[in-house]
Amino acid sequence: MDILTKILAVGIFGCLLTTAAAAQPGVNIYDTPRNVPSKQVFAETGKRVKMDDFQGKFVLAVFWSRHCVPCLAEMKALQKFVDRTKNDGIKVILISPKEEWQGGFSEQKRFLARLGAPEIEPYVDNKSDLAAAFGIFSSPVTVFISRNGKEIGRIRGSARWDHPEVIEYIYKIKAEHG
Numbered sequence: 447m448d449i450l451t452k453i454l455a456v457g458i459f460g461c462l463l464t465t466a467a468a469a470q471p472g473v474n475i476y477d478t479p480r481n482v483p484s485k486q487v488f489a490e491t492g493k494r495v496k497m498d499d500f501q502g503k504f505v506l507a508v509f510w511s512r513h514c515v516p517c518l519a520e521m522k523a524l525q526k527f528v529d530r531t532k533n534d535g536i537k538v539i540l541i542s543p544k545e546e547w548q549g550g551f552s553e554q555k556r557f558l559a560r561l562g563a564p565e566i567e568p569y570v571d572n573k574s575d576l577a578a579a580f581g582i583f584s585s586p587v588t589v590f591i592s593r594n595g596k597e598i599g600r601i602r603g604s605a606r607w608d609h610p611e612v613i614e615y616i617y618k619i620k621a622e623h624g
Contacts, residue, residue: 472602475619479596482589483579487541487569490551495569497576498595503537504624505591506616509571509582512546512557516604517586522562527607527616529565535593536620537567541577544570590619598623 482497489495497507508524510517528538540558547554547570554568571577580589580597588601599619606612 473599473615474602475590475599475623476597479592479594479598479623482591482595482597483576485571485576485579487571487576488544489569490555490567497589497591497597500537500591501595502593504535504593504620506536506538507541507589507591508538509541509577509580509585509587509589511542511585514585518561520586520604520607521558521566523606523608525563525566527613528563530608530613531616534617535624536616539567539569541569541571543574543577544572590623592624 484496484498486494486496497505512518524538531538540563542554551568551570554570555564558564558566558568577583580587582589584602586601586604588605589597590599590601592598
C-alpha cells in the first residue's frame with residue numbers, strides 16, 4: 447500500500463468515525479457525580495495540576511490528540527465556543543499526550559494557532575496517566591467537571607461546539623449540575 451493510499455484510508459476512517467459520532471452523540475450525564483482521578487497533568491508554566499484544582503469553575507476537559515482527525519476538525523468551533531462562553535464561568539482546557547509534543551508547549555501552541563484555537567489552555571498528560579485513570583482510550587472525549595470538582599458527565603466523540611443548540615445544552619448542564 448503506497449503512502450497516498452494509506453493517507454486516504456486514514457482520512458476515510460476518520461470521516462466514518464466523525465459521521466458515526468454525529469449520528470449518535472455520545473453525551474452521558476451521570477445521575478450521581480463521580481470523583482475525578484488524582485493524576486496530574488502539566489500546565490504550560492510547568493506547574494502540575496489535578497482536575498480538582500479547578501474547583502469553583504465549571505470545566506470542560508477535552509482529551510484530544512494531534513493525530514485524531516475529528517479532534518483537529520473541531521478545534522476552530524471549540525475556540526468559537528470558548529470565545530462565546532469564557533465570561534460565563536465555563537473553562538475549557540485541552541489535554542493531550544505529552545509524547546506528541548517533542549517541541550513542548552511552544553510547538554503545541556503553534557499547532558493550535560494553525561487550527562484556529564490559539565486561546566484554549568493546553569495541558570499535557572505524562573504517559574497518558576490521567577486519560578487512563580478516567581478510562582479514556584480514544585479521542586476526542588470531553589469530561590464535564592462541576593464547580594465542586596466532580597465529574598458529572600462526558601461527550602464521547604466530536605461536538606459542533608459553535609452550534610447554538612450545543613452552547614445552550616452546555617449552559618443547561620452547567621445550571622443543573624455545574
